[in-house]
Each structure stands twice: as C-alpha cells, then as structure tokens.
C-alpha cells in the first residue's frame with residue numbers, strides 16, 4: 001500500500017537495517033527504543049528536531065510513572081543526578097460560589113501517596129536522561145531527521161520508511177510522532193473517538209516551592225496545577241477549554257495562586273499545547289504500532305501522559321520481542337482504561353460547577369475518599385474498588401446529601 005509519493009522522496013536504503021525504527025524521539029519514542037534495546041533488538045529513532053526538545057507539560061511524575069521509568073533503567077539513583085523535587089501527594093484547592101449564594105467558599109483538601117513519592121522534573125532534563133539511557137544501550141539517534149513517507153509491506157514484506165536523509169526497511173515501525181502522527185495516518189489507524197479537546201499553557205517561575213504536594217487549583221475557567229521542579233523553581237500548567245491570551249490573564253482566574261506568584265519572576269518563555277482525550281480504535285497494523293500521544297491520549301490534568309507512554313513502551317517491547325503485535329493491541333487497551341476513567345471524572349468536575357462545589361466540599365469533609373481515589377489513580381488499588389466496596393455509591397450519597 002503506497003501512502004505517499006515515495007518515489008519522489010530522497011534517500012538510499014541504509015545498510016544494516018534495524019529491527020525497530022521509531023518515528024519520534026519524544027518521551028514515548030525514546031522509551032520504546034530503550035525498552036526494545038533492553039530486549040536485545042537493534043533500534044533507530046528519528047526526530048525532526050534537535051535536543052533539548054521542550055514541550056508544554058506539567059512536569060509531574062507520579063509514583064507509578066517513576067516505577068515504569070525505573071524499569072527502563074532510569075531509577076532513583078539516575079534521577080538523583082539531575083535537579084528535581086519530590087512531592088508526597090495531591091492537593092485540590094478552589095474558591096467557588098455555591099449556587100444561589102454570592103459568598104465565595106474556599107476549599108483545600110489533600111491526599112498523600114500510600115507508598116513512594118512523586119517527582120517534579122523539568123521536561124528537558126527528563127528528555128536528556130532518556131537520551132543518555134538510549135545511547136548507552138546502543139540506540140541509533142537520528143536528530144533533524146523528518147519522517148516523510150511510509151510504504152507498508154504486503155504480507156511478510158517489510159515496510160519502508162523514508163526520511164529527509166535516508167530510507168529504512170526495519171522489521172517493525174513504531175509511530176511515536178505525537179498528537180498529529182503521520183505514521184498513524186499513513187497506516188490508516190486514524191479512526192478515533194475524541195471526548196475532549198483543551199488547551200494547555202505552561203510557565204516556570206523562580207520561587208521556592210511552598211508545598212510538598214502538586215496543587216490543583218479549580219475554577220470556572222479550567223485548572224492551574226503547580227509542580228515543584230527544583231528547590232527554587234515551580235512549573236505552572238493551565239488547562240482550559242479556551243486559549244488564555246497570556247499567563248497574566250490565566251492567573252486572574254486563580255486569585256489565590258495569583259497572589260502567591262505576585263512577586264515571582266517567570267524563569268522562561270511560556271509554552272502552549274493542546275491536550276486531547278482521544279481513544280483510537282486500533283494501534284497496530286501489520287508490523288506497525290503506535291505509542292504515546294500518537295496512540296491516543298488522556299487529558300493533561302490527570303498527570304498520566306508520561307506514565308502511559310512508559311508503560312506502553314514496556315508492553316510494546318515484549319510484543320516486539322515475541323513478534324506478536326496483537327498482544328500489544330490488548331495491553332494498550334488495558335493500560336489506557338484507568339487514566340481515561342480518571343480523566344473523565346476530572347472533566348466532569350470541570351464541566352459542572354455545581355458538581356465541583358459538592359465534590360470539593362465532600363472531599364474536604366471526608367479526606368479518606370480522596371485518599372482512596374488517589375490510590376486508584378496511581379494503580380495502588382484496583383479500579384473496581386469504586387464498585388466493589390461501594391466507594392463510588394457512598395461518595396455519590398455524600399454528594400447528594
């Protein structure tokens with residue numbers, strides 16, 4: 001199947017074909033390369049950009065994300081070699097007007113991780129750690145190399161990938177080329193359901209973190225979440241249905257945070273990006289598989305995008321080693337279930353001020369529920385806990401009453 005005018009594209013077929021070719025050298029692509037190399041496969045990664053590659057991100061790594069990273073060989077000892085900041089849980093804050101009332105009510109409630117801790121880390125530092133690990137494992141990294149075409153093979157024939165520099169005929173092709181994946185389109189894997197599309201804006205501030213939690217501020221205009229990333233720096237990510245024209249404008253919707261940051265100096269230029277809740281119908285075809293945002297994504301406010309990339313990479317590498325991409329299709333489905341459930345819950349609170357006020361009130365009164373939700377969120381308790389223990393039912397009773 002020809003998916004592009006390949007004969008017009010440059011580049012001779014490169015000698016020494018890799019087992020795996022990965023399009024995209026972001027967190028997902030590098031994680032896939034590392035996991036595949038750990039299983040003895042030869043890998044090439046191509047990315048159109050050159051590191052350091054920055055991107056709008058909340059920069060919070062939850063405990064389950066750190067666990068997956070450690071399976072990729074980036075454990076606590078490796079993380080300790082770069083600047084980062086631990087956090088021990090999640091705090092929800094808000095100032096909301098109850099319906100029919102003019103008075104503002106403030107909310108603050110927190111839950112701590114049952115085991116371990118999370119870590120805030122600048123995106124570019126995490127990217128460099130992934131690059132270093134891939135390099136040690138012998139992964140070929142081709143920067144400023146744009147993937148321009150894919151010719152999928154017939155039957156057992158290998159696919160051919162062409163870039164602006166060369167052509168490759170690997171055993172497997174991985175599309176880890178982000179939200180707007182071209183590999184996905186060329187492989188006809190674009191069929192998807194999109195349940196939410198929001199816009200993120202990120203800004204770092206030079207200020208001593210005031211909290212040992214990731215703080216999520218709720219408002220009628222989205223969320224702002226604050227992650228400590230160094231002893232003297234925080235990352236603030238705003239997520240909303242509409243684009244904020246500036247960070248200053250975004251802060252006006254979060255007066256408490258605005259006050260905290262009044263004297264703080266922005267430490268770089270802001271960055272924006274869209275965040276989608278997208279589920280693909282399929283993530284594999286023949287010898288092609290998708291990973292990371294290319295394979296679907298969860299809303300940024302879940303803080304699970306990176307964790308999902310890393311867990312997918314481990315499952316995909318097992319499938320590649322066994323030459324059985326069908327098992328990855330199933331694993332991918334299983335892995336996205338929990339983050340999507342959590343994402344839907346958060347988006348429900350975003351869309352209904354009334355439900356949000358009731359929920360924040362309930363969580364403040366009964367922090368145990370928040371604690372249980374966090375346990376489920378980070379995979380320390382099964383999702384069915386909501387059903388089997390009547391947790392959700394009890395919670396809805398609290399909301400109702």
Ligand SMILES: Cc1cc2nc3c(=O)[nH]c(=O)nc-3n(C[C@H](O)[C@H](O)[C@H](O)COP(=O)(O)OP(=O)(O)OC[C@H]3O[C@@H](n4cnc5c(N)ncnc54)[C@H](O)[C@@H]3O)c2cc1C
Pocket residue numbers: 023024025026027028029046047048049053055056057058059060061065145146147148176177178179181182199200201202237238239273274275291292293294297300303304305306307309
């Ligand atoms: C505002 C915001 C806040 C977030 N906060 C968090 C958070 O706190 N915690 C968390 O875990 N997740 C968070 N996420 C989600 C997380 O950032 C993403 O899930 C993650 O970046 C996905 O990585 P990726 O490698 O799939 O995609 P990307 O990071 O987009 O990488 C894709 C790469 O592919 C390359 N590429 C694209 N097309 C081509 C081509 N044709 N040829 C060669 N290269 C190509 C690009 O240059 C890019 O480097 C957030 C997202 C947003 C938008």
